[in-house]
Amino acid sequence: MENKVIKFKLSGDYALFKKPFANNQPQSFVIPPKTAILGLIGAIMGWSKEDYIKNLPFNTFGYAVRLLTSKIKKETVGINLMQGKNGKFTCNENPISHPSPDRGQRSPTRYEFIKDIEWEVFLLIDNQSIREELFERLLKKVFVYNPNLGMQQLFARIDMDENDLFAVELAKELNDNLYTSFDKNMVKFIISKPVAFYNELIPISFNNDRSLPVTREMISFVGDYSLKITNKDELKEKLYADNDGLLYQFI
Numbered sequence: 001m002e003n004k005v006i007k008f009k010l011s012g013d014y015a016l017f018k019k020p021f022a023n024n025q026p027q028s029f030v031i032p033p034k035t036a037i038l039g040l041i042g043a044i045m046g047w048s049k050e051d052y053i054k055n056l057p058f059n060t061f062g063y064a065v066r067l068l069t070s071k072i073k074k075e076t077v078g079i080n081l082m083q084g085k086n087g088k089f090t091c092n093e094n095p096i097s098h099p100s101p102d103r104g105q106r107s108p109t110r111y112e113f114i115k116d117i118e119w120e121v122f123l124l125i126d127n128q129s130i131r132e133e134l135f136e137r138l139l140k141k142v143f144v145y146n147p148n149l150g151m152q153q154l155f156a157r158i159d160m161d162e163n164d165l166f167a168v169e170l171a172k173e174l175n176d177n178l179y180t181s182f183d184k185n186m187v188k189f190i191i192s193k194p195v196a197f198y199n200e201l202i203p204i205s206f207n208n209d210r211s212l213p214v215t216r217e218m219i220s221f222v223g224d225y226s227l228k229i230t231n232k233d234e235l236k237e238k239l240y241a242d243n244d245g246l247l248y249q250f251i
């Protein structure tokens with residue numbers, strides 16, 4: 001059975017998809033998590049923050065991504081934020097409302113931004129009406145709210161054309177042309193040539209109140225790469241293939 005996939009290029013001068021375990025010194029994932037992509041879809045469609053998880057639950061669409069940037073560039077910026085190192089702050093101890101020389105001292109907090117980054121994003125959406133409206137909005141660049149790359153001020157660039165709605169099928173016979181980032185615990189592989197890659201624990205869903213994120217350990221390659229999949233028998237009908245034989249893993 002054929003499935004329709006929306007493809008678009010996503011890029012920007014800066015991105016910060018913040019790792020939840022790096023609050024003291026925010027760092028960015030190198031690929032946008034599925035949770036961030038759902039927020040981007042919600043912005044494009046004009047859904048409120050309360051509604052977009054209801055309109056498109058995580059289990060009703062698949063997401064895949066390929067890192068297009070050949071070299072990851074990062075830029076760290078120090079911002080003099082007020083620190084809470086000297087004790088826990090209760091409401092009455094707010095150092096702005098209740099100044100004290102003993103607390104609220106400022107020191108640099110280092111923010112890590114990814115610079116000049118580009119990805120291909122692939123969406124496998126079950127709901128036909130949502131898929132068709134999203135494709136039209138992406139194609140014509142008719143966005144209700146500005147899409148961003150992790151922060152409101154980090155504007156996203158989106159590019160696509162009318163051919164970026166294409167068919168895929170569950171792959172019964174597998175080759176080694178794995179095109180997208182993939183789940184480390186699902187795909188076993190051997191790298192055929194030296195190449196840089198990132199291994200990150202990426203959020204792929206959370207509860208309606210945005211608690212308890214579910215994560216996957218994802219492998220993302222930088223630049224051109226070649227690999228050999230060693231567990232092809234286990235992956236039959238778990239990966240998707242397009243008409244050119246490229247393989248995609250949708251999360």
